[in-house]
Amino acid sequence: MTPGRAGKGHGGVASPAVGRDLPRVDGPAKVTGTATYAFEHQLDDVVHLYPLQATVARGRVTAVHTGAVEAMPGVVAVLTSDNAPRLAWADDAELAVLQSDAVAFRGQLIGAVLAETSEEAREAASAVLVDYDELPHDADFPGDRSRLYAPAEVSGGFATDTDVGDVEAALASAAVTLDQTYATATYHANPLEPHSTVAVWEDEGLTLYESTQGTHAVATKVAALFGLEAGLVRVIAPHVGGGFGSKGLPHAPVVLAALAARLVPGRPVKLALTRQQMFCLVGYRTPTLQHVRLGADADGRLSAVSLDVVQQTSRIKEFAEQTAVATRTMYAAPHRRTTHRLAALDVAVPSWMRAPGECPGMFGPEVALDELAVACGLDPVELRIRNEPESDPQSGKPFSSRNLVGCLREGARRFGWQRWDRAPRSRLEGGWWVGVGVSASTYPVHRMAGSSATVGFGADGRYRVAIGAADIGTGTWTSLTQIAADALDVPVERIALQIGDSALPPASVAGGSSGTNSWGSTIVEAARTFRDKFGDHPEDGDEVDASMPPNPDTERFAMHAFGAQFAEVRVRQDTGEVRVPRLLGVFAVGRVVNPRTARSQFLGGMTMGLSMALHEQSVLDPRFGHIVNHDLAGYHIATNADVGTIEAHWLDEHDPHVNPLGVKGIGEIGIVGTAAAVANAAHHATGTRVRSLPLTPDKFLL
Numbered sequence: 001m002t003p004g005r006a007g008k009g010h011g012g013v014a015s016p017a018v019g020r021d022l023p024r025v026d027g028p029a030k031v032t033g034t035a036t037y038a039f040e041h042q043l044d045d046v047v048h049l050y051p052l053q054a055t056v057a058r059g060r061v062t063a064v065h066t067g068a069v070e071a072m073p074g075v076v077a078v079l080t081s082d083n084a085p086r087l088a089w090a091d092d093a094e095l096a097v098l099q100s101d102a103v104a105f106r107g108q109l110i111g112a113v114l115a116e117t118s119e120e121a122r123e124a125a126s127a128v129l130v131d132y133d134e135l136p137h138d139a140d141f142p143g144d145r146s147r148l149y150a151p152a153e154v155s156g157g158f159a160t161d162t163d164v165g166d167v168e169a170a171l172a173s174a175a176v177t178l179d180q181t182y183a184t185a186t187y188h189a190n191p192l193e194p195h196s197t198v199a200v201w202e203d204e205g206l207t208l209y210e211s212t213q214g215t216h217a218v219a220t221k222v223a224a225l226f227g228l229e230a231g232l233v234r235v236i237a238p239h240v241g242g243g244f245g246s247k248g249l250p251h252a253p254v255v256l257a258a259l260a261a262r263l264v265p266g267r268p269v270k271l272a273l274t275r276q277q278m279f280c281l282v283g284y285r286t287p288t289l290q291h292v293r294l295g296a297d298a299d300g301r302l303s304a305v306s307l308d309v310v311q312q313t314s315r316i317k318e319f320a321e322q323t324a325v326a327t328r329t330m331y332a333a334p335h336r337r338t339t340h341r342l343a344a345l346d347v348a349v350p351s352w353m354r355a356p357g358e359c360p361g362m363f364g365p366e367v368a369l370d371e372l373a374v375a376c377g378l379d380p381v382e383l384r385i386r387n388e389p390e391s392d393p394q395s396g397k398p399f400s401s402r403n404l405v406g407c408l409r410e411g412a413r414r415f416g417w418q419r420w421d422r423a424p425r426s427r428l429e430g431g432w433w434v435g436v437g438v439s440a441s442t443y444p445v446h447r448m449a450g451s452s453a454t455v456g457f458g459a460d461g462r463y464r465v466a467i468g469a470a471d472i473g474t475g476t477w478t479s480l481t482q483i484a485a486d487a488l489d490v491p492v493e494r495i496a497l498q499i500g501d502s503a504l505p506p507a508s509v510a511g512g513s514s515g516t517n518s519w520g521s522t523i524v525e526a527a528r529t530f531r532d533k534f535g536d537h538p539e540d541g542d543e544v545d546a547s548m549p550p551n552p553d554t555e556r557f558a559m560h561a562f563g564a565q566f567a568e569v570r571v572r573q574d575t576g577e578v579r580v581p582r583l584l585g586v587f588a589v590g591r592v593v594n595p596r597t598a599r600s601q602f603l604g605g606m607t608m609g610l611s612m613a614l615h616e617q618s619v620l621d622p623r624f625g626h627i628v629n630h631d632l633a634g635y636h637i638a639t640n641a642d643v644g645t646i647e648a649h650w651l652d653e654h655d656p657h658v659n660p661l662g663v664k665g666i667g668e669i670g671i672v673g674t675a676a677a678v679a680n681a682a683h684h685a686t687g688t689r690v691r692s693l694p695l696t697p698d699k700f701l702l
């Protein structure tokens, strides 16, 4: 089924909206400052919350001295584990806020001060004295390898380990082998808008104005924590200033705000995390060590691929990133093995960050492939093409579409790849070593269950299309408007979209690049149901609800987006300074709903990948268990001056299996592979192989 049919519809639509570079429908509100973010909702009689955080990495709070603080100007209440309301459900140790006096990591929430102004709350919080019984802690990654364990499964429900064929025998008999360990750092997401909550209890219901990627996910979880029926918690998030996964799951601060609001019924409690607090409380990307072994014949045909990953989790709650999963699907090799092992530490709880799994997990293997190309004397583009599988190596299923080779070829052509001499350290220009590198990129097509949509017709002649989806800056307001317009065969002006509110029909989270697939399919279904029932000339008040229909093809096919990333790198001969004047990505992501917002997603992902390559790393001091560089002065992210030319292109890919729209999802693939392409280019420039991120100057001064 094609929702955007050619030809002129009843609404006088000459051409489909899907595929057009419609400007963001929320753009005017954003640039005029009238788009309301969580903290900005204007409510009366507000109380401000400032969190109290543990200053030890492990132990017990024995006393919080609140007496003097309660008398300070503006202070309304001090919340600790002594007076915090009891939660109905406390099985999730990250969310069981103030339910005990235990401290499980440095920075954990141990209380809050409520005051009439944010300044008074912060001032009073700084005067609170806390006594602890400190216990020995372990925050050293990887530390003692003997304590590593295998989780029951990794994120996404994937198997912890896979083992096909006989990797050891294949490696022993391979003409060319590679055996190296790669490292990625700890990363924090740092969206522009901090994590913010305004919480109001009225009667027995709770309203949360929340900066979140999923209003229904937050409503459901918070309702369970407080023992409420789901309908009694309403979460409102019309605009969200970035999330990158850190707002994908509810974290402790929203629970703290809700607990605090219980103490002041009827008064809205406002909390916006400081940048420093965001380094403790809202998840982060685990550091990884990736032991890669490859075996190939002299022509570079892989016989064995092995990836053993070591990463961390918190001791109180397991988060097992699916780092090795992409490797199971990338290249053909008869003998394949992947493993994940975790160090459970007294640290904050890791979580999702843009392309969890694929982003860190493609770094080691894609640099290893570059090393193999050098060892075999092959062009790294050609090496990848040579190892293209006919079907998914892991499941054996056919790909619904797989255009990695097309991306590599088109990227090489656009980038001018063939013009470069492949010999490393062969071009020195004005004191800079110059080189180019490539990496493959991939991201799965995720389809999340649980979405419904309402389509209704109003007296103003517009169609109300309602679904509790989120726009975290990705363009959801715009793309869902386009999808609805085509599905109803009317111009976009006749669509009145409603999203960002758990009072709307339920929607899956804006995560896993699944939004356009899941919500788009749901809207197409609701529109089809509406037209079946009311035809093309509905009356005021006509309305239908529909849920996302099943897609049997998800069982029959392996569904993934692919891409190829190319980088040009310059490394200063005398200082080791690394610059990236040029990045070019070509992606195969199915149908592109809106080239303007899609391009933004790719450029943003690639910029974040560049940032990961050159700058980003959260440095944990194992003696104290905290992130030392916990602000944007110490945690460097790429800014305008770090970014040269970035080009993002996509192939004209038609995939009839993924969903009625043919879309695969684009929010995350742009970050996957960028860091490997930069590292590979840096090797080509200098001859120095750097296997741990970021590519700081010291690593090139040998």
Ligand code: MOS
Residues within 6 Å of the ligand: 213, 244, 245, 246, 248, 352, 353, 354, 355, 356, 510, 511, 512, 513, 668
């Ligand atoms: Mo994205 S890290 O799946 O929210």
